[in-house]
Amino acid sequence: MNSNSEKLTKKEIRRVIWRSCQLDASWNFERQQNLGYSYAMVPVIKRLYKNDSKKAQTALKRSLDFMAITPQVSPLLMGINAAMEEENANNPEFDDSAITAVKTSLMGPLAGIGDSLIVGTLRIIATGVAIGFASKGNIIGPILFLLLYNVPGFLLRYYGLNFGYKYGAYFITNAEKTGIMDKVTYAASVVGLTAIGAMIASYVQLDLSGIMIGSGKFAEPLTKYLDMIMPGLVPLAVFGIMYWLIGKKIKTSNLLLGTVFVCLFISFLISLF
Structure with a gap:
């Protein structure tokens, strides 16, 4: 990277975290969470491509791809995505198709983990703890549920985004140096296409x-x-x-x-x- 390279600041990171809370606000049948995902990535795109409108348009369009992921774990993917966009903004030799390939390949596994941890475990535990109070008409019930369900979820958003951005950037830098980025892109594409094939067999009837x-x-x-x-x-x-x-x-x-x-x-x- 040169001295004029664009870097994300804590301001953009914080904005992405808060915007990720609205991931499902514009859910649609065609691409599900893509609008919410794109909305969360806007601060990153504006910061990195503020001097290159063409790249900004391409990045924004790229962020509108199909997205289906557990909202609480989405910032982890956004952090990795942000690190790759940062590399793309500063490295003219970077293959931007890797961004889509990696995002598509990680979306499915992260959704599976997130659904198991958040929807299948945390939500049930929070409900079980709170329902005892709520059944007796105690206002503590719903308050306790909201706290038990949302506080861990928000912490997961915060640390997930920072982890994804930090180690995503570290991985990309080393991958570029060792020349394995093309192999990673190819492997991610294969995994992504496999996931799409599984979705076709499962959802198209x-x-x-x-x-x-x-x-x-x-x-x-x-x-x-x-x-x-x-x-x-x-x-x-x-x-x-x-x-x-x-x-x-x-x-x-x-x-x-x-x-x-x-x-x-x-x-x-x-x-x-």
């Missing part, structure tokens, strides 16, 4: 079990034959069609309406048989 092949007692559902070709073939085909249509700049609202009509038409055809 099209039930074709009502369509039978054959007649009488030899009739078998169409899905059985499709799964013999490749398990999850139908969800993959649906995803592929949607991805292709989005690439053709078709509005998401039109895609949703079109999907509803297509599903109704398929249901009508199934009912005829």
Whole structure:
């Protein structure tokens, strides 16, 4: 880095922490928490790219990618993201595609850990402790729940962001020196694509079990034959069609309406048989 390099200050770090509390405020069905994530990253982008509007626009657009993560652990990812943006702002040879790759690859595992610790454990413990007071009409109940649930969550935000930023920057610096950044980017891309593939198989559903092949007692559902070709073939085909249509700049609202009509038409055809 040169003497004119851009560095984040404690001011930006604090602003990201507070803004991360609003991660779910603009949740949407298309990219879930992306708007809240982008909002939290704005102080970082403004600071690092204040003299380069083109890079600032690219970074802001990059921050609007799909995001699904436990809010309390999101600052850890934001800290790593901020460290990589800082390196990108000061190193012209830095490959900015690594930012998206690393963010995508870490999003899923962090969400799993966060859901287990926060939603599956901390929330239940806080509820169990507070419900005894609340059931007796004691005002201490809800107050205790809010404290037990939110104080550890906020501490996790604070230390998570600082940890992610500090060690994210340390890792990037050493990765650049040793020349392993390309391998890290490739590995992160593979993990990210694997996570996307798992999400497709889990969340994209099209039930074709009502369509039978054959007649009488030899009739078998169409899905059985499709799964013999490749398990999850139908969800993959649906995803592929949607991805292709989005690439053709078709509005998401039109895609949703079109999907509803297509599903109704398929249901009508199934009912005829």
